[in-house]
Amino acid sequence: MKIGVIGGGSIGLLFGAYLSRKNKVTLFTRTEGQAIDLKEKGVSVLVDGKPSFKGHIEASHDFKDLDRQDLIIITVKHYHLQDIEVNLKGLPEDIPLLFLQNGMGHLKFIDGLPQKNIFVGTVEHGALRMAPAEVSHNGIGKTNVALYKGNKKTLEELLSIEQRNFCFHFERDFNTMLVRKLLVNALINPLTAILNVPNGELIANKHYYHLYLELFNEIVPVFPGIDKNEMLNEITAICKKTAKNRSSMLKDLDHHTETEIDSILGFILEKAEALKIKLPITLAIYQMVKGKEEEKEV
Ligand SMILES: NC(=O)C1=CN([C@@H]2O[C@H](COP(=O)(O)OP(=O)(O)OC[C@H]3O[C@@H](n4cnc5c(N)ncnc54)[C@H](OP(=O)(O)O)[C@@H]3O)[C@@H](O)[C@H]2O)C=CC1
Ligand SMILES: CC(C)(CO)C(=O)C(=O)O
Incomplete structure (x- = not known):
């Protein structure tokens, strides 16, 4: 599965690294410098302060190939969503999107998007970006995902991904x-x-x-x-x-x-x-x- 992750912060790096073990991941970053770093080095993940594994990913700062993904995971903070609005609105309507922001302010933004299949999630992991290509997985939890609109089937492949320290749980009611x-x-x-x-x-x-x-x-x-x-x-x-x-x-x-x-x-x-x-x-x-x-x- 080709997965695009927008935002190379703590959560973007964590998801990019874990998902890259079984998928082809491209991380879409704000800066060119971070994209270069990620392409050269991959993402190093630390668990309990010790190096755990390296995720090999593609990276891009100009959002090239965003429209070629099977799924796009959005990890920028809610107040940066406006900055990527034009990129999301330009995508084919059948690419599923998954939003991982805290709070609920992002729902208004989501309502303005043309995509047919949109999911929201709550992250129980703790992550901290240590360097542009390094993330510390501080708290091991799970990611809860729920359908916001459209068809649940479009996320089934992601939900079936089971990895040690990194799993997904489907919730029936996004609001609760x-x-x-x-x-x-x-x-x-x-x-x-x-x-x-x-x-x-x-x-x-x-x-x-x-x-x-x-x-x-x-x-x-x-x-x-x-x-x-x-x-x-x-x-x-x-x-x-x-x-x-x-x-x-x-x-x-x-x-x-x-x-x-x-x-x-x-x-x-x-x-x-x-x-x-x-x-x-x-x-x-x-x-x-x-x-x-x-x-x-x-
Ligand atoms: N960190 C955690 O443990 C947890 C976080 N969350 C939630 O996840 C969301 C993300 O958090 P977190 O990863 O910690 O935040 P970060 O600030 O670490 O990451 C956000 C990233 O978005 C990037 N970004 C901003 N604008 C753009 C843009 N226009 N294009 C591409 N990338 C952009 C930033 O880039 P740059 O670095 O270049 O500025 C930054 O790397 C938040 O809503 C948070 O509440 C939820 C649970 C746990
Ligand atoms: C659960 C809690 C409050 C843990 O610190 C958190 O999610 C946060 O700090 O944003």
């Missing part, structure tokens, strides 16, 4: 799948980013835990289909399991990079407004993260 991940990120990411603490502190510090519960109780009515207790237990278990980790939003602020707040709390605030639900705590936390971005001149 994305909302559950959204709630995890809505609780952990903004609070850890503002408070400048690792994930576990949200549970360990009784004052932060109080704030965490207040935020959860305010947001959860926006998603009536979600089992409240089960969801809270799931998020709390993730805080404990990743207690020492700094969330991706906190890392973004550390690195003076734009955060995904608009696709996470911004999306929830928009949805609440449409339902005429007021979310004062969520709005305050959203503004604080936006303020941090401004302070850090991201």
Whole structure:
């Protein structure tokens, strides 16, 4: 199978490397330099800090041959989707697309695309780009995939790929799948980013835990289909399991990079407004993260 991966960041490199073991992968990068590096060296994957394997891939920065892929996986952040819109809109309508962004802000973008078969996914792996052609697989999880529109059959080959440390799980309902991940990120990411603490502190510090519960109780009515207790237990278990980790939003602020707040709390605030639900705590936390971005001149 010919798989195109757009974006040579942490997730793009991770997916490119693993999928290249059984498929012909081309990574579409923003810069020419990274494409040259990848073509020369392949992608080196580290697991537990040690070299694990090398993925041999093609790479291109001018998006040549994007229309020759059997599947395209999009791994740029939601705020960079506009930059590749013209490339996606120019593709044949029957090429299946798989979007792996956190949050739910990307759904509006997807609705504007002509492709007939579109999938969305949530990634439970932890990955970090160490160099243009090197990625560290820090947390081994799975990738959940659901059909957003079209025919599930177009992704069956990808779903059948089983590899140690890298597997796919098909979810029947894209909305529930994305909302559950959204709630995890809505609780952990903004609070850890503002408070400048690792994930576990949200549970360990009784004052932060109080704030965490207040935020959860305010947001959860926006998603009536979600089992409240089960969801809270799931998020709390993730805080404990990743207690020492700094969330991706906190890392973004550390690195003076734009955060995904608009696709996470911004999306929830928009949805609440449409339902005429007021979310004062969520709005305050959203503004604080936006303020941090401004302070850090991201
Ligand atoms: N990393 C992780 O462990 C996890 C990430 N996710 C989600 O996956 C998504 C991607 O995350 P991640 O990989 O960490 O982010 P990164 O910032 O590491 O990667 C995004 C990549 O997109 C590239 N890009 C931006 N614009 C373009 C463009 N016009 N053409 C081609 N490439 C472009 C960037 O290129 P350049 O480097 O040149 O700027 C960058 O390499 C996010 O939504 C994130 O929340 C979900 C779960 C875990
Ligand atoms: C699950 C969590 C919160 C782990 O840190 C994450 O996905 C992130 O940091 O974006």
